[in-house]
Amino acid sequence: MGMNHDWGYLPRDFLALKVTYDSSADFKQLVDECHQRKIRIIIDAVFNHTVTDCPLAMIDHDYWYYKGKYNPDDPYYWGPELNFEYYDEQQNLKPAWKFATDVVRYWISEFYLDGIRFNAEMDNYDILRELDNLARSVRGSQPFYTAVEYVPETTAILKPNGGPADVCWSASFHSVIANNLVDQNKFELDLIKYIISAPDFINYLSCHDNERLLFLVGKNGKFI
Numbered sequence: 358m359g360m361n362h363d364w365g366y367l368p369r370d371f372l373a374l375k376v377t378y379d380s381s382a383d384f385k386q387l388v389d390e391c392h393q394r395k396i397r398i399i400i401d402a403v404f405n406h407t408v409t410d411c412p413l414a415m416i417d418h419d420y421w422y423y424k425g426k427y428n429p430d431d432p433y434y435w436g437p438e439l440n441f442e443y444y445d446e447q448q449n450l451k452p453a454w455k456f457a458t459d460v461v462r463y464w465i466s467e468f469y470l471d472g473i474r475f476n477a478e479m480d481n482y483d484i485l486r487e488l489d490n491l492a493r494s495v496r497g498s499q500p501f502y503t504a505v506e507y508v509p510e511t512t513a514i515l516k517p518n519g520g521p522a523d524v525c526w527s528a529s530f531h532s533v534i535a536n537n538l539v540d541q542n543k544f545e546l547d548l549i550k551y552i553i554s555a556p557d558f559i560n561y562l563s564c565h566d567n568e569r570l571l572f573l574v575g576k577n578g579k580f581i
Contacts (some may be wrong), residue, residue: 366401366476367408367436371460381467388468392533399472399502400464404457404484406436413456420445421453428480441484454484465495472502474524482514486521 374384387400407413413421414437422437430450451520466468473492489503504524505514514520 366403368403368406369408369411369457385468387558388470392469392470397471397500398468398500399474399504400470401476402461402464402473403476404439404440404460404488405476406434406438411437413498421456432478442479443576456482457488458491459493462495464491469496472504473505474506476524477508482521486515488526528558 370517374381378384389425391398407422418424418437423440427440428436430461439457441451441453441457443453461473464473473488475488485503485505489501492503493501502524503522505522506526512518512520512525514522514525516523535575
């Protein structure tokens with residue numbers, strides 16, 4: 358644990374499995390076994406940032422990354438941020454853009470994955486749309502799902518609203534429900550009815566980034 362356990366959100370080598378997760382051959386077998394049992398495999402992908410000593414940063418930091426924070430006012434910062442806007446006129450390409458598409462193409466074509474959850478904030482709909490289209494073209498007629506952890510929380514990022522994603526982060530939904538159930542002094546039935554009334558989207562009360570709702574209620578001495 359400790360420094361040896363980073364949850365995979367400090368990417369260094371985008372084309373390699375962490376050694377503690379076994380080999381690529383074993384992962385392929387896992388995916389095949391899951392597919393035989395009608396279980397779909399969706400992986401986490403982190404293209405917002407890398408570790409400081411990522412090979413890309415060591416080779417030429419400013420070629421791949423923003424020189425500073427992409428958004429100076431954003432309180433969230435996990436490491437050097439890939440610059441999907443920089444264009445190399447000599448090579449006629451966007452380096453970070455091409456890198457991300459090459460990585461996605463590798464994982465989808467090599468392991469036949471069923472979806473990608475893009476972790477952390479990526480305030481660039483164009484690259485997300487490109488990665489989604491690429492993955493779907495590689496998977497062909499097979500279903501594919503694009504999920505995003507989008508910290509600003511706007512449903513504009515979803516496909517029904519013209520965005521690139523099938524699913525997005527919605528912590529505010531969890532917070533409203535949890536706070537109303539846990540704190541009896543804040544309970545507002547009309548607000549809960551309003552939050553859960555949307556007919557077009559499915560919201561989940563808990564995810565791996567939140568305390569489980571039953572735990573929060575029980576911790577406060579209340580039970581549903």
